[in-house]
Amino acid sequence: MASNKPAPEAPSPFTADGIGGPERTWEEWNPTAESIRPVRGKHRVAKQRGLARSSTVLGVGVIAAVGAGGMATAQSKPPVSISLPDSIADNLPGVGAFMSEDAEAAPLAAAPITSAGITSAEAEQGTTDAGEALRARILQQAEQQQASADAEAKAAEEKAAAEKAADEAKKQQDEAEAKAKAKIAAEKKAAKEAAEKKAEEERLAKLRASFTLPTSSYxxxxxxxxxxxxxxxxxxxxxxxxxxxxxxxxxxxxxxxxxxxxxxxxxxxxxxxxxxxxxxxxxxxxxxxxxxxxxxxxxxxxxxxxxxxxxxxxxxxxxxxxxxxxxxxxxxxxxxxxxxx
Missing domain, CATH: 2.70.70.10 (Glucose Permease (Domain IIA))
Incomplete structure (x- = not known):
């Protein structure tokens, strides 16, 4: 693990008012998410997780001093050595790119900044209340579930109705076939009985031709x-x-x-x-x-x-x-x- 000790500071020739005088003492500044306002762009300070307050997570890049001669820039100051444990740098998205010399070419691949609990699409629609957004999503999900349940119930009803109609149609068809068979059987029986009756009449007619009563008046x-x-x-x-x-x-x-x-x-x-x-x-x-x-x-x-x-x-x-x-x-x-x- 690399050391994150602060670099030695050069004595400042300026006083507190920037004109001259006794040397002012500077304290170490550890930036946090609360002390730095989120700024859109590729140089954001990620909220530190799991580090001691005394550790330098994202050390100061430039300390500007305003004096009589003008404004000092970061280029005129000695470079400050900032380092992170390898395990932390590997597990914090965007930090490695932010801390590297090629930070300009490697912007953070973070999601667009919106209010907590609000998606980018909701933010684009003007939603700012996370609770209201959550409520809307719950209601939408409930409506979708209800619509799905209604569709399933309707499909089940239609299926049951179709099955009932098919059963009724089959029952009617069976009854019609049974009636037709009974009618045919009755017609056959009637025809058979008629034929038998006719044959018997013919037989009796022949017998009457050969038989007679023993007396006429009796x-x-x-x-x-x-x-x-x-x-x-x-x-x-x-x-x-x-x-x-x-x-x-x-x-x-x-x-x-x-x-x-x-x-x-x-x-x-x-x-x-x-x-x-x-x-x-x-x-x-x-x-x-x-x-x-x-x-x-x-x-x-x-x-x-x-x-x-x-x-x-x-x-x-x-x-x-x-x-x-x-x-x-x-x-x-x-x-x-x-x-x-």
Missing amino acids: TITSTYGQSGAMWSSGQHTGLDFAGAAGSPLKAVHSGTITSAGWSGSYGYRTVLQLDDGTEVWYAHQSSIDVSVGQKVSTGETIGRMGATGNVTGVHLHLEVHTAGGSALNPMAWLNSKGLNV
Whole structure:
């Protein structure tokens, strides 16, 4: 570290008033930021940091003395040796250049001097109050943050609205597709049912062409399965067509006569066997017009309505049996052939 001892002073021939007299004693002057007014330019005294007051930081360059002969300049005085510790000179921006012989060519690279807490831009705008400048910056930052938050909230709302609209559109589309599918299914079902109904009508029409009711004028007096003491089994086993005595009884379908004659409680009975083996019994006839083994066609007369056997009046007792002998409901069987009883 270089020494910063002050250079020896030459005795001054001037008195305190600059004219002559006893020699005046000069004291050491340590310049500080408080004692030197900041001056714009490249030769500024930086505020000393961390140095003892007794140390010479920026020693005096020139001591001017005014005398009778005129003004003394720095060039006429012996040079003053000023030095700083290397660590301080390296860490203080601008000091090295200020203290060097090339100070004229190396101006300080310091920021423009403004009031504390005020930026150069604010100073150019005329701001002089640091507190007001800080308040303005805080408000501006708050406004920016609020604007950013509002923008984010708006973006979130728009996104949520878009998603909701998309969901609603998809829901409506799904509902429309479901309705369309249901409509198509209903149309297919209706078409199928219509086709089946038409086919059944055609089938029944063909059956009606080949089947007929056993008598033309009648009244149903007893139905199949009806209970009563008049029947030995306790239930009625056929379907009764009440009508005028002697009314013709017709073959319900083409077939062969397998039985014709008296049959106890049935009175005079005729049995017609169809091609599929089904047997149709005609009971309580007053007379029989066919014989066993005879082939008959649909609508051909096979006998006459009467009141023979166990009866309470004139009527036709009609029974239907399968090829195996099981009894069937005559009304349901006639309906299945397209005949309305």
